[in-house]
Amino acid sequence: MALLEVRDLNVRYGEIEALRGVSFTVEAGQVVTLLGSNGAGKSTTLRAISGLAKPASGEIVFDGQSISGRSPEQIVRLGISHVPEGRRVFPGLTVKENIMLGGSNRRAAKAELSREADAMFDLFPDIRPFSNALGWTLSGGQLQMVAVARGLMAKPRLLLLDEPSLGLAPVIVQAVFRIITEIRRRDTTVLLVEQNARMGLSVADQGYVLETGRLALGGKPDELWSNEAIRAAYLGGHAKAAV
Numbered sequence: 001m002a003l004l005e006v007r008d009l010n011v012r013y014g015e016i017e018a019l020r021g022v023s024f025t026v027e028a029g030q031v032v033t034l035l036g037s038n039g040a041g042k043s044t045t046l047r048a049i050s051g052l053a054k055p056a057s058g059e060i061v062f063d064g065q066s067i068s069g070r071s072p073e074q075i076v077r078l079g080i081s082h083v084p085e086g087r088r089v090f091p092g093l094t095v096k097e098n099i100m101l102g103g104s105n106r107r108a109a110k111a112e113l114s115r116e117a118d119a120m121f122d123l124f125p126d127i128r129p130f131s132n133a134l135g136w137t138l139s140g141g142q143l144q145m146v147a148v149a150r151g152l153m154a155k156p157r158l159l160l161l162d163e164p165s166l167g168l169a170p171v172i173v174q175a176v177f178r179i180i181t182e183i184r185r186r187d188t189t190v191l192l193v194e195q196n197a198r199m200g201l202s203v204a205d206q207g208y209v210l211e212t213g214r215l216a217l218g219g220k221p222d223e224l225w226s227n228e229a230i231r232a233a234y235l236g237g238h239a240k241a242a243v
């Protein structure tokens with residue numbers, strides 16, 4: 001049984017049909033990457049799963065139970081953590097306090113959350129120096145690491161990551177993707193939204209492509225890459241130049 005099953009999902013924003021009949025599965029222990037161009041419906045898919053967008057129809061089943069119609073708070077408690085687009089952090093708090101906020105869904109003692117937040121800096125050593133500072137200024141990549149660390153503090157079974165590499169320099173993008181691989185190694189299932197097909201598929205066990213609200217295709221990363229026509233149409237790949 002898949003950890004997550006999305007069945008025939010439809011989401012509307014007024015007149016706009018953002019998702020039409022989207023179905024896919026996420027197997028436990030895998031990294032699944034959802035690709036698609038601007039406006040394809042990637043963020044809407046994650047928002048529907050985490051309860052932030054209400055589906056017009058369809059069903060979302062997590063670990064065997066339907067979560068459609070549940071509140072975001074209930075869904076977090078069931079073990080799904082959503083790191084949204086953008087890098088929202090609270091400037092009035094220290095970096096460590098920002099990370100600890102992610103654990104507020106759990107009934108853990110503050111001392112325990114504090115210990116766990118400290119341990120997060122093993123995964124994100126770049127932000128360790130800012131741990132207890134107030135008035136910090138972080139780079140885009142560092143803010144992204146704070147956001148991912150906060151998402152992990154919920155101890156999710158499924159982590160939803162929305163374009164964690166957006167706007168980051170290539171070397172920082174690589175660091176973020178190394179972290180995704182490490183998260184998977186620690187047995188957290190990841191549903192990753194990416195526009196960069198090459199990077200997104202490089203860490204994936206399974207890939208799906210959304211095209212204007214519909215699931216256009218899905219498959220193993222090497223299957224998706226090996227089809228030249230698919231690559232050109234959906235993945236931003238280019239046919240090799242004639243020599």
Ligand SMILES: Nc1ncnc2c1ncn2[C@@H]1O[C@H](COP(=O)(O)OP(=O)(O)OP(=O)(O)O)[C@@H](O)[C@H]1O
Pocket residue numbers: 013016017018036037038039040041042043044045195
């Ligand atoms: N709050 C909203 N109100 C109205 N329309 C919306 C809203 N959010 C998204 N949409 C529309 O729904 C469609 C899907 O948007 P979504 O944000 O899911 O796409 P995306 O694949 O995440 O795009 P991007 O790569 O630009 O983040 C788009 O047509 C978008 O304009």
Ligand SMILES: [Mg+2]
Pocket residue numbers: 042043044085162
């Ligand atoms: Mg988006």
